[in-house]
Amino acid sequence: MNAMRGNLGWIEVVCGPMFSGKSEELIRRLRRAEIARQRVQIFKPILDHRYSADHIVSHDDTRIRSEAVNTAAEMEAKLDLRTEVIGVDEAQFLGEAIVPLVVRLADMGKRIIIAGLDTDYLGRPFHPMPELLAVADEITKALAICMQCGNPAKHTQRLIASEDLIVVGAAGMYEARCRRCFEPNLAAEEVQKNEVQKKAEAVSAGAK
Ligand code: ADP
Numbered sequence: 175m176n177a178m179r180g181n182l183g184w185i186e187v188v189c190g191p192m193f194s195g196k197s198e199e200l201i202r203r204l205r206r207a208e209i210a211r212q213r214v215q216i217f218k219p220i221l222d223h224r225y226s227a228d229h230i231v232s233h234d235d236t237r238i239r240s241e242a243v244n245t246a247a248e249m250e251a252k253l254d255l256r257t258e259v260i261g262v263d264e265a266q267f268l269g270e271a272i273v274p275l276v277v278r279l280a281d282m283g284k285r286i287i288i289a290g291l292d293t294d295y296l297g298r299p300f301h302p303m304p305e306l307l308a309v310a311d312e313i314t315k316a317l318a319i320c321m322q323c324g325n326p327a328k329h330t331q332r333l334i335a336s337e338d339l340i341v342v343g344a345a346g347m348y349e350a351r352c353r354r355c356f357e358p359n360l361a362a363e364e365v366q367k368n369e370v371q372k373k374a375e376a377v378s379a380g381a382k
Pocket residue numbers: 190191192193194195196197198199231232233234317318319320321350
């Protein structure tokens with residue numbers, strides 16, 4: 175979608191697992207908008223402090239400056255009305271209110287480009303990404319490479335012991351896996367293993 179007749183707004187969503195190149199693709203599209211001398215604003219959740227608070231940084235270390243926000247309301251408060259193109263990374267952390275906001279902005283004639291995880295560490299739809307995909311004008315679903323077998327990977331495999339929906343992390347904590355290699359129960363098994371180990375330690379400490 176390159177042609178701009180009048181100020182027709184639209185919503186683009188780039189989704190996929192971790193390491194699938196969502197941030198890279200978001201940065202590429204936003205760079206091109208900047209080259210076209212459009213007014214661009216870029217947001218990412220404060221939660222995601224992995225590499226930088228004021229930049230979106232891809233796993234390949236491409237980066238673009240961004241504003242950190244906690245919620246959709248904060249994003250709206252920071253928006254300059256003259257902004258023509260709005261980028262949002264890690265949209266799955268911004269809550270349901272992002273959905274009506276981006277629809278309103280598109281209706282005002284803005285171009286919104288959103289990147290986010292479509293599924294969580296158990297392979298379940300990661301809200302509000304399904305809702306964003308539904309209201310989008312254009313969708314890109316990216317795949318990573320399975321770290322076990324090299325096939326195209328649609329899943330984000332959690333490698334550490336935690337059953338919380340949100341555990342921010344990168345290499346070492348998560349890897350990309352294909353459908354066949356994906357082990358959704360791994361995180362829960364790791365939690366159980368840790369508990370068994372803790373109990374065993376407590377028993378042996380008590381025996382001393
Ligand atoms: P995302 O935003 O989807 O997590 P990024 O754009 O941050 O992805 O990173 C994509 C880059 O990560 C790739 O260009 C590649 O250099 C690197 N990478 C590391 N592991 C993988 C993997 N398993 N599959 C694909 N790319 C990977």
